[in-house]
Amino acid sequence: MAGLEFKDIRKSYGNVEVIKGVDLSIEHGEFVVFVGPSGCGKSTLLRMIAGLEDITDGDLFIGDKRVNTVQPRDRGVAMVFQSYALYPHMTVYDNVGFGLRLNKTPKDERDAKIREAARILQMENLLDRRPAQLSGGQRQRVAIGRAIVRNPDVFLFDEPLSNLDAALRGSMRMEISKLHQQLDATMIYVTHDQVEAMTLADKIVVLNAGVVQQIGSPLELYNYPANLFVAGFIGSPQMNLLPVTVEAVDERTVTVASSDVPSTRIPVASARGIRGGDSITLGLRPHLLAHSEVGGITGKVLLVEHLGNETIANFALNSGEQLVAALPGSAELSNGVTLSLGFDVADARLFGTDGTAIPVADRPFR
C-alpha cells in the first residue's frame, strides 16, 4: 500500500504538450478523482501512472520509489478500463486469475484469491461464463475482480462506468465506494462526470487543457471554486456567472453592479488587486437564489422544468444574459412572468479579471 507523489509531471506528443506540469500528492488509502472535460489530459495522466504512457518530464513516485522508467507490471498498480478489456476467450475465472497465473501463483492460492474476489463482488455464479455471456455491469464487476486479486498498491479506474446505463451506473458507483472502504486501498478514478466525482472522491483534481485547476474535497470545490472553470464545471445546474462592474472597493468588501444586478456589497477576505471600474464576474449557485419581493435580480421566466423536489427555472435578464434558479418544491411559475430573485451576499462568489476567485470572507476551512 502506498501513496503517490507527482512532481512537475509533463507529457508531450511531438511539439504538443498535453500535460503541462502537474504537482500532486496522494495519501495512502485516498480516493482521488481526476475530473475534467474531454481531452483535458485526465486519462493520459492515469495512463502515465499505469506506465502505459511515457512520462516526458518530471518525477512520479509510488510509495517512495521513482517509477518513471519502471515497467507497468512492476509498479504495483491494477487498472480497470472503460471497455473492461476482458479476454474474450477466457472464462470469468481465468480472466480474474490471469495476472496470478502469469506471476506463477500456486494453484490453491490462486483459486482462493479468485473465489474471495468473486465473493466480494457477488459474482460467484458467473465464474464459468465467458465475457460475451455477461451484461455490461457484470463485465465491469469481472474487470474490478481482476484488479482486486492482484492486491495492488494503487487501483486505477479509467471511466469505468461510462458504458453503463444510468441506473446501473448509480449502483456500481456505490459498490466502488463500498469497495474502497472494504479494501483500504489507494484509488485513482478518472471521469468526466462531475456527479461521480462529487459522490466518490475524498479528493478531486479538476483538470483543464493539461493544467490542474483545483485540488480539494468535493464540498471545497463546490463552495469555493478557485476559478471560473471550476465554478462552471462543478455543480449541476451550473453556477450562474454574470458580468459585473466594480463600483467601490475597500479592504473587506467589494461593491459590484450591472444592468441586471443592483448595487451589492459583497464581503471578501482580501480585495487586493481589485480596482473600481474593473469588469469582474459574479458567481451565484442556482440553489442559493430565492424568490424575493424587493431588490435582487429581475428576469422574465423563459423555461420551467419541474423535477418534483425542485423547480429549475431559466430567466432572461434585461441585458440578455440568462440566469438559472433552482427553487424548492413545485414553484408555481409560468413562462413570461417577471420575477425578482434575491441571494445572501455571503453566498456570492467573485472572480477577478483573470478568472481566479477573489478570496471569500469567513471561509470555515482552507
Next chain:
Amino acid sequence: MSSPGPQKSLQRHPLAGWLMIAPAVVLIATFLVAPFVLAFGYSFTNQRLISPNPTEFVGMRNFEQLLGIGVLTLSPEVDEAGSPVRDDDGALQYPRVRDYTRNNPDYPHLEGMREWFGWNWGNDRVLVLARDLVFMKALTNTLIFVAVVAPVQSALALLLALMINQKLRGINVFRTIYFMPVVVSIVVVSLLWRFIYDGRNGLLNNLLEFLSFGLFQPIDWLGNPDTALWAIIAMSIWQAVGFHMVIWLSGLQTIPVSLYEAAEIEGANAWQKFRFVTWPGLRNTAVLILVVITMQAFALFAQVDVMTDGGPVDSTQVLVFQAVQRGYEQQNIAGGSAISVILFLIVLAISITQRYLTRERT
C-alpha cells in the same frame, strides 16, 4: 413516394426478380456450374478433344487407370546351389520388373504398371508399382507443395503482419513492398524468377557465390530434379505471402489495444501477450487463411507452366498442370476430367477436415 404506373407493375411482376439475376445466373452457370458438371460426366467416359469415334461410357476405368497401384516383392536370383547371385560389386541380382508387368499371366493385376518406388526388406526388394506413374508423381508433388506451403506461408505471413502492425514511421512503405508481388501477374513473376534461378548467371547463384566468396558452385535450380520443386515452392511462398499478411493484419487490428494494455499491467511479457491475447484473437483469421492457402496451393499451375513445364523428369508435375496437359496436349479430355474430379475430392476432404478440427468448441 409516387412512381409511374407501368414501372411499378414491372417491378411487381413475378418475373422481374428473375430477370435481374439472370445475367449472373447465366454467367455462373456457363463458366462454373456447367464445366463442373461436364468434368464429372466426362470422367466416366472415353471423351477425346477431337475424335471421329463416338464417346463411350467407361465406368470407373479412368480412375482405375490413374489410381491403380500394386506391390511386388522380388526375391534375389539364386544359383543352382540356392545361394544368391551377386554381381561384380557384390550387389544382389533381382529379376526384371518387366517380366512381371508385361504379358505375365501369373500377375494380371500388375499388367502395364511401372516401378514407382521401392525399398529393401532383408534380402528381398519390395516395389510399389503404379499404373500411371506421371499422375502419381503429380499427386505426391502436389501434396508436398501443399504440406510445405500452407504452414510456411501462413507462418511467414503472420510474422510479417506482426512486424508491420507496429506504429513506426514509414511502416506503410514496408506494407507496400510486401504486398507488391501479389498485384503483379503470376506469369510475370514466374518469368522473372526464371532469371533469378538461372543456372549460369542467375541472380541467386551470383548472390550465393558472392556471399560465400566464390566457394559456392552454381546450381541450375530449375534444371535439377532435386531442387526444381523446392525452387517453385520458395517462389510461390514469396509471391503470395503479402496477400495473407494483409488478411492477418486485418485480424490483428480487430484486437482491442486495451487487451494488450491490460495484459501488460498484469505482467505479461511479449510472448505471453502473443500467446494469450493475439493468438486467441486471430482464431477465425487463422482458419480462413489455412483454408485459402490450402486451396490455392492445390491449384498450383502457372508457375509450373512458365518455369519448368513439369520437368525435369517429372519432378515438378502437379495435378492441375497434369490435368491441363492431359486434356489439351494429349487431347484426353476424359483423363484430364478424372484428375480434376480427384483434385476436387481431395480439396473437399481436406477442407471438411480443417473445418472440423478448427470448429468452435463450446
